[in-house]
Amino acid sequence: MRQVLSGSKFWLGAAVVVLAGGALCLPSVIPAGEATEAVAATPPAATPVAVAKVEAREIVSWSEFSGRLEAVDRVEVRSRVAGQIQTVHFREGALVREGAPLFTIDPAPFQAEVERAKADVAAAEARVTLARSDVERGQKMTALATISQRDLDQRQSALRGAEASRQAAEAALRTAELNLGYTEVRAPIAGRVGKIEITPGNLVAAGPGAPVLTRLVSVDPIYASFDADERAVLAAVDTLPGEGDLPSRIDAIPVEMTTTTAGQAVRGKLQYIDPSVDPGTGSVRVRAAFANPGGRLMPGQFARLRMGQAKPEQAVLVSERAVGVDQDKKFVLVVGADDKAAYREVKLGSSTDGLKVVLSGLQPGERIVVNGLQKIRPGALVAPEPAAMDGSALNQKQASAE
Structure with a gap:
């Protein structure tokens, strides 16, 4: 019994000590209500992001299309007299000048x-x-x-x-x-000569039914034909200055082309607009002419073309980095006067100078996030860092940050 009592006294004393210690510690504990108020009083940290002011500037609106290159002139070379081919004066695929000798028919008869x-x-x-x-x-x-x-x-x-x-x-x-004189078969145009179809020693007939000796295509200038959207064509034509015959004025509409062989855009002139609209596709056949002095561009080659407008117009431009994708929607984050990011759906048009044309959703003077879009959410507080609305400058800034 002494051991049990003695043990009971021990645990009783320990309980008293614990309670006493708890009593001593109670004054240092903060009430729950006051803790919640302290946490709520602490402002959330602002996320630093690059912010640019939206501006309107004069631009030439461009529409993009795909097309094919075509030779301005294409000739099937035939003999105008009957006889035996004596000599071939060219190499297949070579560039020849107008009037250059191609074949010699035996001149003796x-x-x-x-x-x-x-x-x-x-x-x-x-x-x-x-x-x-x-x-x-x-x-x-x-x-x-x-x-x-x-x-x-x-x-x-x-x-x-x-x-x-x-x-x-x-x-x-x-x-x-x-x-x-016809025994000297000469190039009727300047251009690139094709395959030798009839070799020396063979007899050839004369006239339109005669066999083709070779084919010749012009190279400079060269055409690019493409099917343009009806609305884009009408919008471009509406910007033409003056009045009068349309074919004499359409060369004022700017056209640019890029190909696999010409990395940089090449400027050309609109040369022809088909007078009718394809009822099946709603497109108009358009043709532009481009200089090709070295003959690098070849007929049949695929090309990407941009057709602009004859005079500039006011447009709102944003960097492509500032545009986010929400399923089938495009959006930007607008920074308000309270430095909070707000979701804003936008509709975009064509590209110009590395920037996107905003058709609707933004007004000049508004601020948008142009870099670090993935770091914030709508409603988040941001620390705006002024930046230019320029794609190349932002790319350099991004590269240095990385």
């Missing part, structure tokens, strides 16, 4: 024809000379009443017949000389 025609001309001239002498003698004899007027008329008729025969002989000579 045609040279002989020229010589024969020259002989015919000489004989005709001799007959004319004789007939003219007969007329002159007849005129003198008629004056002396030695011959009748009928004889003089016959001599004059013979002279006219001889002169006509001479003209026919001269025409035959010119034809023979032309045919001799």
Whole structure:
């Protein structure tokens, strides 16, 4: 019993000590209500983000399309005289100037024809000379009443017949000389020559049904044809200055093209707008002309084209970094006067100078987050860091931050 009592006294004493200690500690504990008020009084930390002011500036609105390059001129080279191909003067795929020799047809038969025609001309001239002498003698004899007027008329008729025969002989000579010249098959246009279809030693016929010797396409300038949206074409045409015939004014509409061989955009001129709209697609066939002095651009090549407007217009621009994607919607975070981020849906148009055109949703003077969009949520407090609304500058800033 002593051990039990003794143990009871021990635990009783320990309980007293614990209670006493708890009593001593109670004054240092903060009430629950006061703790909640202290936490609520602490302001949330502001997230530093790059913020830019939205501005409106004059731009040329662009619409983008896909198209194909086309040669301005395309020629199927055929022989204009029949004969045997003697020589080929070009390498396949080479650039040739207008008038450069491509093929030589054996000229010997045609040279002989020229010589024969020259002989015919000489004989005709001799007959004319004789007939003219007969007329002159007849005129003198008629004056002396030695011959009748009928004889003089016959001599004059013979002279006219001889002169006509001479003209026919001269025409035959010119034809023979032309045919001799046609034995040199020359490039009708400047451009790039294609494959040799008929090799030396083969006989070729003449005329439109003759076989193709080779093909030639022009390279400078070169066309780019594309199907443009009807609204884009009408919007571009509406910005044309002045009045008058449309084909004479459309070259004021700017057109740019990029291809796999030309990394930088190439500026060209609008050359043709089809007068009708495709009812199936609602598009209009458009063609632009581009300089191609080195022949790097080739017909059939794929190209991306941008068609602008003839005069600039006011537009709101934002950096692509400032635009977020919410399913099928585009949005930006607008920073209000209280430095809180607010969700704002926007509709975007084309790109220009690395920035996106805002069709609706933003007004000039508003501030938006242009960098660090993923770090904040709508309603969050931000610490605005002024930045330019310039894609390249932001890219450099981002690179240095990383």
